[in-house]
Amino acid sequence: MDILNHVAQSVANGLLIGSVYALISVGLTLIFGVMNIVNFAHGEFLMVGMFGAYFASTAFGLDPLWIAPLIGIAGFLLGALVERTIIEPIIKAPQSAQIIATVGLGIILANGAAAIFGNNFLSVKTPYQGETFSLFGLHFAATFVYAAAYAVVMAVLLALFLNKTRFGKAMRATAQNRGAAQLLGIDPKRMYMVAFGLGVALVTLAGSVILPYTLVYPFIGQQYVLIMFTVVVLGGLGSIRGAIIAGLVVGVIQSLSTLLLPSELQNLPVFIVFFIALVLISGGVLSRVRNASVKLKRS
Amino acid sequence: MFNDALTTSKQHSARRVAWRVAAVGTALALTLTGCSSGGGDNSSGNGSKNVKVDEVRLGTILPLTGSTAQNGNNSLHGIELAVEQINAAGGIKSMGGAKIKLSTADATSDAAKAASAATQFLSKGEPPLAIVGAYASGLTITVARVTERAKVPLLSTGFADELTHQGYKYFFQLPPASSLMGAAQFNYAIDIAKDAGKSIDKVAIVYANNAYGESQAKALKAQADKAGKTVVLNEGYSPNITDAGPIVSKIVASKPDAIYSIAYVPDSVLLMRALKAQGSDVPIFGGTGGYITPDFVKALGDQVNDVFSITTSNPDGYGDIGAAYLKKYGEFMPQEAHDNAAAVYVFAQALEEHPTTDSTDLAKYLHEGKFDQGAAASMPGGFVDFDETGVNVNAKPVMVQWQNKSLIGVWPADIVKGKPVWPGQ
Structure with missing residues (x-):
């Protein structure tokens, strides 16, 4: 019984942290899916969101959870601006040029933050930081529950946007076939700007949402970047549903592995799964399922 | 929930791209930890053997970027404050009031980069008479190899035991070992x-x-x-x-x-x-x-x-320098700031009592003397005393x-x- 309880608690913790992983990664996969560009500065945009939330919340005395939507909007504008000034000129450039551009952007953001804010560890204090919810004998830290709730809401909103709105459909059309979409009157440049803006909005909002349980410093993006890429590649590059599922899977594997393995090896099983997925399954776990369903529709 | 059609046009290249992204992402995460910004070094052509000099050069190598950057910056604050205080009080009086001239290098928070930063630091212009650094033990281990080869004393606040088990003649550990x-x-x-x-x-x-x-x-x-x-x-x-x-x-x-x-x-x-x-x-x-x-x-x-x-030292016993730190930086003096400041005071007192512009000569005296000026006095026991392996035999944890x-x-x-x-x- 005790062991069962431990396993259940670990799965629950894994799902909570996993939904956060999904939220921080989904923008990366969205940008790739629409634009075919890998944004290596994604971790640094998370850091920018965290700093934004920190300063906004200390200046106005508001909880980062309340500020998150505003940070998301600011993140959207920042993303759109970055797309127009940095990404647009290299959208047709060789992939190596795109990598250098986004990697360089990440370095500039991190070191810029260090130069402006200093190398300090900053964090906010919220009344629920020490609180826990109990359900069926399991315990959930309030900060993680709120972050996970945000992740679920954002996933639903993103799904509604992509599937139900004209703009979302146009964005998917651009992703599928830029030329055909353009012939039908969709402006791909506008789509790219919005897609990049949305990707950055999602990750900056995530930064605000996770701030209550962690702390921010200029180089924190690097702590998350490996998880982001694992989630995105495991889920299949460009697949939003894949990133969400992979986020949860990574969270649960990490959490369960600590039951058996020392904490320092918590990423080992994740990377073993990651490696197997890369070797065995082309383009991520979900592509098999997707290929099957595509065939099904055509027949 | 999702139609998930974002990638259908890219099925063929998906595996190739996935591999490439995985490779670049991993490489990034592994190599980008702490991007060096280099230290500001000024080389002045002061090669005189006369003990009456205008300035004595002290170097510091600290992690100013990366995961331990904050401790590195705190350490730097302590060092700068000690240099300021010593210079304001008339510098090294026995050397004609020579002022301590501090130059700084960023060790980053990465051991391999720390060693190359140290090598660059010591090969560029006139080397400093002594170096204070490099805060973290992992960094200090690689920096100490470089300073030992260059025969420049390294006054360190790193704890690791192995630092003083190498038979180093130019390594000095102020705090108690791990x-x-x-x-x-x-x-x-x-x-x-x-x-x-x-x-x-x-x-x-x-x-x-x-x-x-x-x-x-x-x-x-x-x-x-x-x-x-x-x-x-x-x-x-x-x-x-x-x-x-x-x-x-x-x-x-x-x-x-x-x-x-x-x-x-x-x-x-x-x-x-x-x-x-x-x-x-x-x-x-x-x-x-x-x-x-x-x-x-x-x-x-x-x-x-x-x-x-x-x-390693009692924070409510930091005295004058603790108060000066609080006034200047608006927060209490952290341990690493204090202990690094103590290292500067040790350096200054050694020169005061044994004027020299030769690093080897300075190292020899650091082994011999007892140092109880400024922040060195607020190390446990009231003074710093190195044995032949560079251990501060007077150090006591608090x-x-x-x-x-x-x-x-x-x-x-x-x-x-x-x-x-x-x-x-």
């Missing part, structure tokens, strides 16, 4: 418990798995075995964790009487928050690092009260405790003024 710190962290805690009428039988040891964490944890484990205590958990974790939940679950499940933790700022804050969330009220004995920093109290507020930590959000020295009673408070009493 093994002493670990032993004191363990034994002082037992003594404090006994003093409060409590007993510690089952202990949990959790540590960041870097050079500093591992060597101190090893010392804790050895001490626990020697004292016949049960180690119910002995767990390392990556210093880059973003969530301490799983480790704290293990701590809580192991039901210890005391938690010994070796952590830097981010992981110490994550651990504390997760412990609170899981309702733990087990006494915590930190092993310096994050537990004694201004950021620790800024992040956690009242939650820091009752938390203990072992440290246990501090957060009381009303201030760090108070509480143990051992013969070198501190404060009294320990057992958590929950």
Whole structure:
């Protein structure tokens, strides 16, 4: 019984942290899916969101959870601006040029933050930081529950946007076939700007949402970047549903592995799964399922 | 929920791209930790052998970027303050009032880069007479190899035991070594418990798995075995964790009487928050690092009260330089700032008593003298005294405790003024 309880608690913790992983990664996969560009500065945009939330919340005395939507909007504008000034000129450039551009952007953001804010560890204090919810004998830290709730809401909103709105459909059309979409009157440049803006909005909002349980410093993006890429590649590059599922899977594997393995090896099983997925399954776990369903529709 | 049609046009290249992204992403994560920004070095052509000089050059190599950047910057503040104070008081009087000229290099938080930063620093222009650095033990190990080869004294606040086991002639360690710190962290805690009428039988040891964490944890484990205590958990974790939940679950499940933790700022804050969330009220004995920093109290507020930590010098005994630091930087003087300032005072006093512009000559005198000026006087025992291996034989660990959000020295009673408070009493 005790062991069962431990396993259940670990799965629950894994799902909570996993939904956060999904939220921080989904923008990366969205940008790739629409634009075919890998944004290596994604971790640094998370850091920018965290700093934004920190300063906004200390200046106005508001909880980062309340500020998150505003940070998301600011993140959207920042993303759109970055797309127009940095990404647009290299959208047709060789992939190596795109990598250098986004990697360089990440370095500039991190070191810029260090130069402006200093190398300090900053964090906010919220009344629920020490609180826990109990359900069926399991315990959930309030900060993680709120972050996970945000992740679920954002996933639903993103799904509604992509599937139900004209703009979302146009964005998917651009992703599928830029030329055909353009012939039908969709402006791909506008789509790219919005897609990049949305990707950055999602990750900056995530930064605000996770701030209550962690702390921010200029180089924190690097702590998350490996998880982001694992989630995105495991889920299949460009697949939003894949990133969400992979986020949860990574969270649960990490959490369960600590039951058996020392904490320092918590990423080992994740990377073993990651490696197997890369070797065995082309383009991520979900592509098999997707290929099957595509065939099904055509027949 | 999702139609997921974003990638259908890219099926063919998906595997290739996936591999490439995975490779670049991994490489990035591995190599970009702490991008060097280089230190500002000025070379002045002052090669005179005359002991009456205008300035003496002191170098410092510290992690100014990356994961331990904050400790590096705190250290730099302490060093700058000590240099300012010494220069304002007339410099090195025996050398014609020579002023200390400080130059700084960024070691980043990466050991390999630290060594190359040190090499560059020493090969560029006229080398400094001595170097203070490099805060973290992992960095100091690689920097010490370079300074030893260059025959430049390295005054260090790194704890690692192996630093003084290399037969180095140009290495000087101001604080007690890790093994002493670990032993004191363990034994002082037992003594404090006994003093409060409590007993510690089952202990949990959790540590960041870097050079500093591992060597101190090893010392804790050895001490626990020697004292016949049960180690119910002995767990390392990556210093880059973003969530301490799983480790704290293990701590809580192991039901210890005391938690010994070796952590830097981010992981110490994550651990504390997760412990609170899981309702733990087990006494915590930190092993310096994050537990004694201004950021620790800024992040956690009242939650820091009752938390203990072992440290290298008594923070409520820093005197003038402590007050000057508070005035200048608006926060209390952290341990690393103080101990690095002490290193500068040792350097200045050595030159004062033994004027020289030769690094080897200076190293020789550092082994011989006793140093009790400025911040060196607020090291435990009141002075710094190096033996032939570079160990400060006078160094003695101090246990501090957060009381009303201030760090108070509480143990051992013969070198501190404060009294320990057992958590929950």
